[in-house]
Amino acid sequence: MRKKKQVSAIAASTKGDKVFDFLVNLFLVFMLVVIAVPMWSTITLSFRPNAYIGSNLQGMFLAPWKWSTAAYRALLGNDGFLMAFKNSFKILIGGVATSLFLTIPLAYVLSIQSLPGRRYLTILIIIPYIFNVGLIPTYLLVTKLGLIDKIMAVFLPGAVSTYNTLIMRSFFEGIPNELKESARIDGASEIRILVMIILPLSKAIIMTIGLFYGVGFWNDFFRAMLYLNSNKLQPLPILLRNILMASGMNEFVEISAFGDAPIEAIKAASVFMSAIPMIVAYPFIQKYFTKGTLLGSVKG
Amino acid sequence: MVTKSRKSELSREIRRHASVYVLLIIPLVYYITFKYVPIFNGQIAFKDYMALDGVLGSRWIGLEHFRTFIQSYYFAELLRNTLMYSFGKLIFSLPLAILLAITIYESKRRRLSRTVQTLAYLPHFLSWVIMYGILLALLAPGDGVVNDIIKAFGGKPRAFLTSVETFPWIVIFSDAWKEMGWSAIIFIAALMGIDPALFEAAMVEGATSWQRVRYITLPSIRPVIVIVVLLRLGTILDAGFNQIFMLYSTPVLSVADIIDTWVYRQGLLEFQFGLATAVGLFKGAIGMLLILFTNRIVKRLGGSSLY
Known part of the structure; x- marks a missing residue:
């Protein structure tokens, strides 16, 4: 990498190379604008005061002394919003715990090469992974199990991702066999080997997979919509969806319950608030995901 | 004799791994319940499903649901929309992801490229509900930023999300915006693996930057591009349910409805469980064949497949 940079530094003397460098950076700046503008305009919209006059374009450069936090105060003061946040956390914690509890042993067992029947x-x-029968058969199962209006219904049907299991298996396969063998000779059980030897060596992959599951559960709205009818159980994405769709349709939410911020500001603020946990977790995700995905693509 | 000793060897191996199988019990129960019972329930695609009779008790009607679906007027429309979105996304966002990866790799302004990289990955982790909120702030006919720009140039504001002409573009662009950074990762990883000696040799030969990209960078990541395209073709019938479901509305149904959204409405809003399952099964079966086929090619090309 460093070598290449030296080389190109010397090479970047001709006119064509300068044009090349210019275009590369121009494209990156263009991308930066394209990616940042939608985010930025949503954030500034959320701080818009009630009596705002002017276009949204100007609104993007809204001076801080004109900002209003009314939308956020309204959301944080709303019981429905706080309850939805709490429900989302329940789904997140319950989901990640269940997923890891099921994925880790499965991946570990699949990684033992000498196991009869491993193939x-x-x-x-893999069969259910590549043969997807669709929505209805699972819906019938969840209904039959009596999980409707149980928080569990949101995370249980998708608790194990075969893809994540295979990534984790690849990681476990990379752990030197001698470590396990010596423990086996000492008479340790497989559960003990998994807990005492494998898990401490696998913190990174468990974090990665846990984060992947967590992102999925936090963002899921479809299962919650299917399986949770009670208002008291609705997680954040469902509430957010209702707020966003409530332009004239007040049957979804009583927008008036959200105080005196403009409706667009309420919408934008709830978008931003829903994204905050992802934004906070993002540096950790970024630290781990390249490792995780690379592992998955290198070995299968 | 030989088989006998092999058999006893096998049973010894199994006994040696007894505690491993114990670890498997709960995950296996999970797999059978949540992955295999649905496959078993899939039989209602061939049945006249009645909730009271249950999955097993309902009457067999053969391929009637499949016939209904294939002969119906919406069949062509659903298939057309599904393929339009999958191919549209592939054709539009894959070159973009490759271009993004190459520029991030080639740029000598580390701060700039690192910032772009970090920001570009982020939307992948946002849900389509959040994306819908961002699109509203951006595209709303009355108060969206894009329409403000159009107005500033003297144009007429448009209802992007509810007009038949613009909706497909919004779907393809918003997917590209959300996923291009994430799709670029695999190409960036491939670029990092290029042998620096190649670039040194190119420099000695007096190659320009353009020639470097044309003759070293692109050929080096070509195998990865081929594999990514093949894997995407394997899931070509998944046009992005969550996205369409969040963005579509009645005015744009004719250009928005894909197989998955149709299955949802038919099954859970109209309670046509049998018909909806048949369509899901139809899609699942074709999807499986495509995945098996593309994976075989990927394997033959020397890449690693899914399994």
């Missing part, structure tokens, strides 16, 4: 086991977990 059949792999086929068994």
